[in-house]
Amino acid sequence: GAVVSQHPSRVICKSGTSVKIECRSLDFQATTMFWYRQFPKQSLMLMATSNEGSKATYEQGVEKDKFLINHASLTLSTLTVTSAHPEDSSFYICSAWGGLGDTQYFGPGTRLTVL
Amino acid sequence: GQNIDQPTEMTATEGAIVQINCTYQTSGFNGLFWYQQHAGEAPTFLSYNVLDGLEEKGRFSSFLSRSKGYSYLLLKELQMKDSASYLCAVRDNDMRFGAGTRLTVKP
Numbered sequence: 001g002a003v004v005s006q007h008p009s010r011v012i013c014k015s016g017t018s019v020k021i022e023c024r025s026l027d028f029q030a031t032t033m034f035w036y037r038q039f040p041k042q043s044l045m046l047m048a049t050s051n052e053g054s055k056a057t058y059e060q061g062v063e064k065d066k067f068l069i070n071h072a073s074l075t076l077s078t079l080t081v082t083s084a085h086p087e088d089s090s091f092y093i094c095s096a097w098g099g100l101g102d103t104q105y106f107g108p109g110t111r112l113t114v115l
Numbered sequence: 116g117q118n119i120d121q122p123t124e125m126t127a128t129e130g131a132i133v134q135i136n137c138t139y140q141t142s143g144f145n146g147l148f149w150y151q152q153h154a155g156e157a158p159t160f161l162s163y164n165v166l167d168g169l170e171e172k173g174r175f176s177s178f179l180s181r182s183k184g185y186s187y188l189l190l191k192e193l194q195m196k197d198s199a200s201y202l203c204a205v206r207d208n209d210m211r212f213g214a215g216t217r218l219t220v221k222p
Contacts, residue, residue: 043202044150044158046210059209093157104148104160 002028002098006107013084014115021079021110023094029074030096035067038091038109050077050094084114119213121203126219127193135188135216137203148204149177149188151197152215158202161188193220 003026013019023033033050048069049057056069068080081088093109118140127133139147146165152158162170164179164186176189190197200215 043212043214044152044204045212091157095160102163104163106157106159109157 002026002096002103002105004030004094004096004098004105004107006092006094006110008110009108010111010113012113012115015085016083018080018082019084019112021081021092021094021112023077023079023096023107025075025096025098025105028096028098030077030098031074033071033077033094033096035069035077035079036093036095038093040091044093047079052077081112084112086114088112089114119203119205119211121201121213121216123214124217124219126221127190129193129195129220129222131193132189132191133193133218135190135201135203135218137186137188137213139184139186139203139205139211141184141205141207141211143207144181145206147177147179147186148202148206149175149186150202150204151199152202153199161201190218195220195222 005024007022031052035047036044037047038044046059047062050069050071052071052074058064071077091109091111095104095106098105121137148163149161150158151161162177164177169178174191179186198220200217202215203213
C-alpha cells in the first residue's frame with residue numbers, strides 16, 4: 001500500500017536554530033500534502049496544505065514566515081521551523097492522499113524538542 | 116466559531132459494537148473525517164464523509180447527517196487493538212479537530 005515517510009523521526013535542537021523536516025510519498029505522487037502539529041495530550045491541528053509547485057496554504061493562526069513549507073516535487077514536501085523556541089516543541093506529522101485518492105496516508109511523525 | 120464535540124472516554128468489551136458520536140457547529144461544511152490514533156503514534160485515516168448517509172469499510176462504518184451536524188463512527192467486532200483515540204475532524208474554511216475519544220476495549 002501507499003507509504004509516507006518522514007525524516008528525521010526525532011530531533012533535539014537549541015533555541016534559535018532552524019529545523020527541516022522532510023515528508024516523502026514513497027510509492028505514489030502527491031500533488032498535495034498536509035502538515036499537522038500535535039502537542040502532548042492534545043488533539044491534532046492542521047498547520048498548512050502543501051501544494052506542489054505553488055505556495056502553501058496556511059490555516060488561521062499559523063505563522064507562514066516561521067513555518068516554511070516547500071513542495072518542490074510530487075514526492076517531497078519539507079517543513080522548516082525557523083528560529084525554533086521551546087514552545088515549538090511538538091509532534092509534527094505530514095500526510096497525503098494516495099492510492100485511488102480515497103485514502104489519506106500519514107507519515108510516522110517527527111518529535112521536535114527545542115531546548 | 117467552530118465546535119467539534121465528542122465524548123472524552125468510552126469503554127467497550129471485546130467482540131461488541133461501539134458507536135462514537137461527533138456533533139459539530141460550523142459556518143460551512145466541506146467534509147467530516149474520522150481518524151484513529153494509538154498513543155505515541157501518528158494517526159491513521161478511517162473515513163471521509165461529505166454526503167449524508169452511511170459509509171462502510173470493513174469493521175468500521177461512519178455516518179453523517181449534515182442537517183443535524185452529526186456523525187458517528189461505528190466499530191463492530193471490537194478487538195483489543197481497537198483501543199485508541201478516535202478523532203473527529205470537520206473541514207469548512209479551516210480544518211478543526213475534536214479533542215478525541217479514548218476508547219478502551221476490555222476482554
